[in-house]
Amino acid sequence: QVQLVESGGGLAQAGGSLRLSCAASGRAFSSYLMGWFRQAPGKEREFVSAISRNPSNTGYADSVKGRFTISRDNAKNTVYLQMNSLKPEDTAVYFCALSTGYSFSRRPQDFGSWGQGTQVTVSS
Numbered sequence: 001q002v003q004l005v006e007s008g009g010g011l012a013q014a015g016g017s018l019r020l021s022c023a024a025s026g027r028a029f030s031s032y033l034m035g036w037f038r039q040a041p042g043k044e045r046e047f048v049s050a051i052s053r054n055p056s057n058t059g060y061a062d063s064v065k066g067r068f069t070i071s072r073d074n075a076k077n078t079v080y081l082q083m084n085s086l087k088p089e090d091t092a093v094y095f096c097a098l099s100t101g102y103s104f105s106r107r108p109q110d111f112g113s114w115g116q117g118t119q120v121t122v123s124s
Contacts, residue, residue: 002026002113004096009118012086016122020081022096022115030074033099035111036081038092038120047106048094049081059106064090086122093117 008020035050049070097111
Protein backbone atom coordinates (compact mmCIF):
# COMPACT_ATOMS: atom_id res chain seq x y z
CA GLN A 1 0.00 0.00 0.00
CA VAL A 2 1.48 3.32 -1.08
CA GLN A 3 1.26 6.17 1.38
CA LEU A 4 1.21 9.79 0.22
CA VAL A 5 2.05 12.73 2.47
CA GLU A 6 1.51 16.30 1.30
CA SER A 7 3.26 19.36 2.68
CA GLY A 8 3.78 22.99 1.79
CA GLY A 9 0.29 24.39 2.14
CA GLY A 10 -0.46 27.54 4.04
CA LEU A 11 -1.57 31.12 3.71
CA ALA A 12 -0.54 33.31 0.78
CA GLN A 13 -1.59 36.67 -0.56
CA ALA A 14 -3.12 37.04 -3.99
CA GLY A 15 -0.33 37.12 -6.52
CA GLY A 16 1.96 35.12 -4.28
CA SER A 17 3.40 31.64 -4.58
CA LEU A 18 3.43 28.35 -2.75
CA ARG A 19 5.03 25.01 -3.53
CA LEU A 20 3.32 21.80 -2.53
CA SER A 21 5.22 18.55 -2.11
CA CYS A 22 3.94 15.00 -1.99
CA ALA A 23 6.22 12.26 -0.72
CA ALA A 24 5.33 8.68 -1.62
CA SER A 25 6.37 5.56 0.20
CA GLY A 26 6.84 2.24 -1.50
CA ARG A 27 8.57 1.08 -4.59
CA ALA A 28 8.01 1.77 -8.28
CA PHE A 29 7.03 5.41 -7.74
CA SER A 30 8.49 6.26 -11.13
CA SER A 31 5.98 3.93 -12.81
CA TYR A 32 2.88 5.74 -11.58
CA LEU A 33 0.75 8.59 -12.82
CA MET A 34 0.66 11.28 -10.11
CA GLY A 35 -1.99 13.92 -9.78
CA TRP A 36 -3.06 16.93 -7.76
CA PHE A 37 -6.70 17.62 -7.00
CA ARG A 38 -8.39 20.24 -4.85
CA GLN A 39 -11.64 20.63 -2.99
CA ALA A 40 -13.12 23.89 -1.80
CA PRO A 41 -15.88 24.01 0.85
CA GLY A 42 -19.20 22.98 -0.61
CA LYS A 43 -17.68 21.95 -3.92
CA GLU A 44 -16.70 18.68 -5.53
CA ARG A 45 -13.12 17.56 -5.75
CA GLU A 46 -11.62 18.81 -9.00
CA PHE A 47 -8.60 18.01 -11.10
CA VAL A 48 -5.69 20.44 -10.92
CA SER A 49 -2.75 18.74 -12.64
CA ALA A 50 -1.15 15.39 -13.36
CA ILE A 51 2.20 14.05 -14.52
CA SER A 52 2.78 10.67 -16.10
CA ARG A 53 5.72 8.30 -15.65
CA ASN A 54 7.23 10.25 -18.55
CA PRO A 55 7.67 13.61 -16.83
CA SER A 56 7.30 15.50 -20.09
CA ASN A 57 3.66 14.37 -20.23
CA THR A 58 1.67 16.71 -18.03
CA GLY A 59 -1.83 18.11 -17.91
CA TYR A 60 -3.49 21.08 -16.24
CA ALA A 61 -6.94 22.35 -15.54
CA ASP A 62 -7.74 25.45 -17.58
CA SER A 63 -8.12 27.44 -14.37
CA VAL A 64 -4.46 26.92 -13.40
CA LYS A 65 -2.74 26.63 -16.78
CA GLY A 66 0.15 29.04 -17.05
CA ARG A 67 0.25 29.60 -13.28
CA PHE A 68 0.89 26.14 -11.82
CA THR A 69 3.68 23.72 -12.72
CA ILE A 70 3.81 20.04 -11.79
CA SER A 71 7.07 18.14 -11.60
CA ARG A 72 8.45 14.96 -10.11
CA ASP A 73 11.73 13.75 -8.67
CA ASN A 74 11.74 9.97 -8.94
CA ALA A 75 14.96 9.68 -6.94
CA LYS A 76 13.14 11.29 -4.01
CA ASN A 77 9.76 9.65 -4.62
CA THR A 78 8.26 13.13 -4.62
CA VAL A 79 5.92 15.13 -6.82
CA TYR A 80 5.66 18.90 -6.62
CA LEU A 81 3.12 21.56 -7.51
CA GLN A 82 4.56 25.03 -7.92
CA MET A 83 1.73 27.54 -7.65
CA ASN A 84 2.36 31.09 -8.82
CA SER A 85 0.10 34.11 -9.28
CA LEU A 86 -2.26 32.68 -6.72
CA LYS A 87 -5.86 33.85 -6.66
CA PRO A 88 -8.45 33.72 -3.85
CA GLU A 89 -10.36 31.15 -5.89
CA ASP A 90 -7.39 28.79 -5.53
CA THR A 91 -8.29 28.44 -1.86
CA ALA A 92 -8.98 24.75 -1.19
CA VAL A 93 -7.64 21.59 0.34
CA TYR A 94 -5.13 20.15 -2.11
CA PHE A 95 -4.75 16.39 -2.42
CA CYS A 96 -2.00 14.34 -3.96
CA ALA A 97 -3.08 11.14 -5.67
CA LEU A 98 -1.54 8.15 -7.40
CA SER A 99 -2.83 6.04 -10.25
CA THR A 100 -1.50 2.64 -11.26
CA GLY A 101 -3.37 2.75 -14.55
CA TYR A 102 -1.63 2.87 -17.88
CA SER A 103 -3.47 5.84 -19.33
CA PHE A 104 -3.21 9.51 -18.51
CA SER A 105 -6.29 10.54 -16.55
CA ARG A 106 -7.92 13.58 -14.98
CA ARG A 107 -10.69 11.62 -13.26
CA PRO A 108 -10.51 11.21 -9.46
CA GLN A 109 -11.97 7.72 -9.74
CA ASP A 110 -8.89 6.57 -11.67
CA PHE A 111 -6.61 7.39 -8.73
CA GLY A 112 -6.54 4.70 -6.06
CA SER A 113 -4.24 6.22 -3.44
CA TRP A 114 -4.72 9.61 -1.83
CA GLY A 115 -2.92 11.78 0.67
CA GLN A 116 -4.61 13.45 3.62
CA GLY A 117 -4.64 16.87 1.96
CA THR A 118 -3.04 20.20 2.73
CA GLN A 119 -4.89 23.49 3.12
CA VAL A 120 -4.09 26.38 0.79
CA THR A 121 -5.65 29.73 1.62
CA VAL A 122 -5.19 32.76 -0.61
CA SER A 123 -6.20 36.13 0.75
CA SER A 124 -7.21 39.06 -1.45
